[in-house]
Amino acid sequence: MSFNPIVALGSVAAAALIVMGATSAFDRFSSAGSFVASPELVTLAPGSFDHPQPGEFLGKGHPVAAPRILTTISAPLKIMKYQVSAAEYGRCVTAGRCKAADTLDSDNFPVTGVSHIDAEAYSAWLSAQTGATWRLPTDAEWAYAAGERFRGDIEGGTDDPNNPALRWLAQYRTEAALGRKSDPEPRVKEAFGVNSKGLADVAGNVWEWTSTCYVHATIAADGISTLSSIDNCGVHVVEGFHRTYMSNFIRDGKSGGCAVGTPPDNLGFRLVRERLNVVRAALRRLGFA
């Protein structure tokens, strides 16, 4: 199942050499250093599901519950079985392409103490190393892969245009009632088990960055269609035990996190892989974006 860059190169290198000239190609090749083993992937079949949208929603000028929209994953989704490990991330740090994380460099533990910016840097580096396109999942992709472990926002479920406080109080009660205790120590791989989709450690004590921007949207009277929306891509959706929203530069979920009793214990990530056509893959492997 795993992607083997050596095999991939074997079939595509020739095309690239024609483009670049052999000498420089080999220079780039050797300077790239050792190959990076491709992470273990889970492939999810396409499908549709009801997805509560991330962000803040207004209806008639007042906060309302997020619309639930039938969302379709139309192509097979290849996503990492495990969260990116501290050792995997550490190789990007060694290569000078990632900022050191605030965690120990252990292969059996997920990397934590990483920001959205760090996750993007790792994706770019891994893509260059493997010749594939690696990226953060969208919020919808993450939710699809999380399956039964997806929770989404903790909603108050109360909308009274005449008393906004009812909503704040209800949300507070709901979150307090979940009673989740802080659990800051990252656990060894698979300590939180495998979900029905075959992904390990979903909604454990490491929250995961997604590529979906925070949004403020105004929805129509039908409660579904969006009349207007403003993205804030300085803040991204973070998924885990619950959904939250974080500025891109935050690395510490405990202090950077959601406000009530259950901030994200840690921030980490896993990536999805897109397959490129062979020539592009070879160019990427050789250092061309």
Add this chain to the structure above:
Amino acid sequence: MLTRREALLGSVLTAAAVATIGAMPAAASAKEVAGLPRERITLVAPPFVHAHDQVAKDGPKVVEFTMTIEEKPVVIDADGTQLNAMTYNGSIPGPLMVVHEGDYLELTLINPDTNTLAHNIDFHAATGALGGGALTLVNPGEQATLRFKATRTGTFVYHCAPGGPMIPWHVVSGMSGAVMVLPRDGLRDDKGRPIRYDRIYYIGENDFYVPRDEQGKFKKYETAGDNYDDTVKVMRGLIPTHVVFNGKAGSLTGENAMKAKVGETVLIVHSQANRDTRPHLIGGHGDYVWEQGKFANPPAKDLETWFIRGGSAGSALYTFLQPGVYAYVNHNLIEAVELGATAHFMVDGTWNDDLMTQVEAPRAIATQ
């Protein structure tokens, strides 16, 4: 941080929010408010204050203000040290807004899409919704309008409070200012007699926490987000690298020293959104001082130094009696001299020999 549960910052704040519900004063209907006269005010940058009546001429009104948030690098000392500032209306501190008790303060807060962060405003003068913070969170590219009734008189801080660790970081990046709610019939002394001021200055004090490099030099960052990790480390030490008035060491000295004349009465509003301070006018006094800033309490008289609690704004009224240059300082003198918290008043007028005279100029010590 930015969560749907933005309003809920912890049990203490929540308890406070809960406590405000239920204690509802006689509420005017939206229709009644809509019928009130409106006044649109253009704000001016501190230390100056927009024109206003000390005694209200008419009944309550809706006073409209607009502030545009600007994220921009600013220089905070003579060495060129740069702060990735976040500002209300482009200034540190944000402008002073003046209304009267019973007026409605209506603020439109604009966060242009040239900014990168979400911001809001928590008015200590307002009641409910975390001072309005829960109703004003604006992303870059958004604006929001909040109206609150000015039910308590005094000087009050406002500041940005976008949730969790963003709160102190935004505040020490410059996002604070003050509101003054005057009694409709103006200020009163300790005996209840009316008092007036000829001039008003608004001094916002800020503590900044600029990270240093290995050589001990202040670091410069491309964007606010880049400095976050390093700045939080300095903030947690609780020792500011700069304590300044009006956003920059020396910004109220020299050409920009505040002006007054002998015989003029000056009201000095002093806010500190984050940290305690102790203003002192060197060579002068506080004739009437509302240390906590709230005009329903009689002012203290003849103070030498007064105490402004972090998270509050106080006011001091003084009639200048002698000409000269006065230093107005945070009387932790290390903070005043080494960290920047010094301002100057230039006061013109005639010297009063009775109050002070130099009986003999310095000369060699007389031998017996």
